[in-house]
Amino acid sequence: MAKQDNRADNVEHLQKNIDYTISSLEEAEEYLDEHASELSPEDRERIMAKNERRRDSLDAFRSEIRDEAKDRGQ
Template sequence: MAKPDNRSDNVEHLQQHINHTIENLEEAEEYLDEHADEISPEEKSSILEKNEHRRESLQAFREEIRDEATDGNA
């Protein structure tokens, strides 16, 4: 038998994902600020690309939170 769909803590979990993603993004930016002249262009490019994906993920998480809020009010 399938478990009922309990979405009551989805927003909380999404917010935890947002917080973690922001921490990773900030750490990567700090790393670049401190070591940009010491790392290879490939590593720098990789970090910048990952941060772009993180920004996209943050946007998706925030949209999902808005969807959850809308679903909860229906």
């Protein structure tokens, strides 16, 4: 038998992912600030591109939270 879809804690899981993603983004930005001159242009670009994907993920997570809140009637 399939597990029942329990969405009661989706917002909490999404918020945990948001917090982790923000932490990773900030850590990468700090690293770039401190070590940009030591990195190759390719490495700098790779880190910057990853941070852009993180920003996109944050937008998606926040949108999902809004959807979950609507589904809960909040």
